[in-house]
Amino acid sequence: MSNPVLVEVVRGGLVESRHRGAVAVVDADGASVLALGDVARPVYPRSAVKPLQALPLIESGAAERYGFGDQEIALACASHGGEPAHVEVANRMLARAGLDASALECGAHWPSHQASTQALARSGGAPSALHNNCSGKHAGFVCLACAAGADHHGYVKAEHVVQREVRGAIEGLAGASLSADQCGIDGCSIPTWAVPLTTLAHAFAKFGTGQGLGLERGKAAARIRAACAAQPYFVAGTGRFCTEIMKLFGARVLVKTGAEGVFCGALPELGLGVALKCDDGATRAAEVAMAGIIARFLPMSDEERAAFDRFLRPALRNWNGIEVGGLRAAEALSQ
Amino acid sequence: MSNPVLVEVVRGGLVESRHRGAVAVVDADGASVLALGDVARPVYPRSAVKPLQALPLIESGAAERYGFGDQEIALACASHGGEPAHVEVANRMLARAGLDASALECGAHWPSHQASTQALARSGGAPSALHNNCSGKHAGFVCLACAAGADHHGYVKAEHVVQREVRGAIEGLAGASLSADQCGIDGCSIPTWAVPLTTLAHAFAKFGTGQGLGLERGKAAARIRAACAAQPYFVAGTGRFCTEIMKLFGARVLVKTGAEGVFCGALPELGLGVALKCDDGATRAAEVAMAGIIARFLPMSDEERAAFDRFLRPALRNWNGIEVGGLRAAEALSQ
Numbered sequence: 001m002s003n004p005v006l007v008e009v010v011r012g013g014l015v016e017s018r019h020r021g022a023v024a025v026v027d028a029d030g031a032s033v034l035a036l037g038d039v040a041r042p043v044y045p046r047s048a049v050k051p052l053q054a055l056p057l058i059e060s061g062a063a064e065r066y067g068f069g070d071q072e073i074a075l076a077c078a079s080h081g082g083e084p085a086h087v088e089v090a091n092r093m094l095a096r097a098g099l100d101a102s103a104l105e106c107g108a109h110w111p112s113h114q115a116s117t118q119a120l121a122r123s124g125g126a127p128s129a130l131h132n133n134c135s136g137k138h139a140g141f142v143c144l145a146c147a148a149g150a151d152h153h154g155y156v157k158a159e160h161v162v163q164r165e166v167r168g169a170i171e172g173l174a175g176a177s178l179s180a181d182q183c184g185i186d187g188c189s190i191p192t193w194a195v196p197l198t199t200l201a202h203a204f205a206k207f208g209t210g211q212g213l214g215l216e217r218g219k220a221a222a223r224i225r226a227a228c229a230a231q232p233y234f235v236a237g238t239g240r241f242c243t244e245i246m247k248l249f250g251a252r253v254l255v256k257t258g259a260e261g262v263f264c265g266a267l268p269e270l271g272l273g274v275a276l277k278c279d280d281g282a283t284r285a286a287e288v289a290m291a292g293i294i295a296r297f298l299p300m301s302d303e304e305r306a307a308f309d310r311f312l313r314p315a316l317r318n319w320n321g322i323e324v325g326g327l328r329a330a331e332a333l334s335q
Numbered sequence: 336m337s338n339p340v341l342v343e344v345v346r347g348g349l350v351e352s353r354h355r356g357a358v359a360v361v362d363a364d365g366a367s368v369l370a371l372g373d374v375a376r377p378v379y380p381r382s383a384v385k386p387l388q389a390l391p392l393i394e395s396g397a398a399e400r401y402g403f404g405d406q407e408i409a410l411a412c413a414s415h416g417g418e419p420a421h422v423e424v425a426n427r428m429l430a431r432a433g434l435d436a437s438a439l440e441c442g443a444h445w446p447s448h449q450a451s452t453q454a455l456a457r458s459g460g461a462p463s464a465l466h467n468n469c470s471g472k473h474a475g476f477v478c479l480a481c482a483a484g485a486d487h488h489g490y491v492k493a494e495h496v497v498q499r500e501v502r503g504a505i506e507g508l509a510g511a512s513l514s515a516d517q518c519g520i521d522g523c524s525i526p527t528w529a530v531p532l533t534t535l536a537h538a539f540a541k542f543g544t545g546q547g548l549g550l551e552r553g554k555a556a557a558r559i560r561a562a563c564a565a566q567p568y569f570v571a572g573t574g575r576f577c578t579e580i581m582k583l584f585g586a587r588v589l590v591k592t593g594a595e596g597v598f599c600g601a602l603p604e605l606g607l608g609v610a611l612k613c614d615d616g617a618t619r620a621a622e623v624a625m626a627g628i629i630a631r632f633l634p635m636s637d638e639e640r641a642a643f644d645r646f647l648r649p650a651l652r653n654w655n656g657i658e659v660g661g662l663r664a665a666e667a668l669s670q
Binding site for chain 1 (some may be wrong): 337344346347348349351352353354355377378379440441442443444445449452453454456457459467516517518519520521522523524527529595596613614615616617620653654655656657659660
């Protein structure tokens, strides 16, 4: 059985491309609200679980010890564009622990934000690990190690105390142990454990509501949600889906993208968690699918709906700026 | 019915992502040699038909009149990386007709070749239409208009003599008329007409062999094939699939990528044409699928097979250079 088509790409009146995938929407009790496609197959959540991976940073007291505010906590949850402000906050986080970019083990890449790449090149610069889209998360990992009095070297390894803590937090929210034989290495070198979409969606429903988390973890989840809602620019960047959606809806929606077409989210007022994956790994389709889910469940004012339309039905423009087509949620998603 | 999985993306022992699609391999008589998935559905061929779109440039005598050699003819078939040598040849083509970049109507974008983008930014420059991956094709279009004594302005429009000639050449090879109600606008603003993969594959079988084309068109097709085989760098660029494959196999393989997961090719010694599309539009998968078809049909020496392996089974490396997985042709393709 193949997964349903979630998103269609239209050009000149024809459907030019099609993205299949699976979507799970689950409430905080674990009851399925919507299941499209194979939601039981384990998928690597990749960066979509960064908000969960940030829990130990808060729970351990490390964030408080180093005086982290909303920007630092949002950046710890980010897949950012490597814009100057992102780099500055990552650097500031490391400085609070008396360290610098040399402590990061995520590798370097040019900023995904094109204007920042061009500006960096124009100034004769080259990218460092601070420009890596995961540098905020990694700065948080380094600070977590330091606050615990552990050697931060090798913090990306599964056996390091940092990754053991992170794994434990995800297992706690998922209500399941993570299997070593379903573990891959992520783009930034940390382990990524495969879990079913239903499990991920349930974890995000709990993360979004605090239900079943206990007092301390519930407070930590609320702190992370508040930071992302207050500083969505630091979760992604200029013009990016996660940033723009959280700017539009504030604390009503938490969304986080992951590589290979994964998207997770929480709709706290509805008590729902969302997890989806496009089979083919396409981010453009995962964004439209997430927009389709938000449109389906979240009550919106007419103004919000109008502002939201460009995420639900993004236009395709060519190099002359001519609108040549667009993306849209397919029937399975839009009911 | 969904199309079969053509390509799998593997990480940590799990299949992380899957690309479905359809493939047609057809001989010059139009007989199907291999058909996977829905090969009758019309698809926009996009840039994959650039070698066919270059036929009027040769047949009209424009290429000869302006003294075009292999580099210019290869660039007229190119989706190039906007590297300095690509820009130089596109500029030279226009200069032969007494024109410059201002005649191009393809729009501007930063070079897809990252080092060229960085170098351009570092020098304080900005991209022009010459950096557009289609600038060689468009320079050819402009020259075709000029050689015919036509006003080149508006050469991207379907009703201009240039696009009428291009459409006629594709119809001649496809053996079918192109329907105005299945026409989209391409990234570079010219029309793209949807045709079934079987028709595209048949057109490439004829293009690769000359069979059924008549003397003049057969000679023009051979001239284009020879130019691409002699100067594959000008068909794509540094490290790119089309360039590397044609460097490896010379005139034995003609391959051309198109946007949205399309790939066309010819295996002249076998009399075969190939056309494929990944449903989701992914280039990474279209490349591996084309490699799978080449591996299945083209006799190779052990040396060639060893050199070819990185296209058939490309590794995925993360930002630290660690191999974390790879792509591979799925069962449907590898038999």
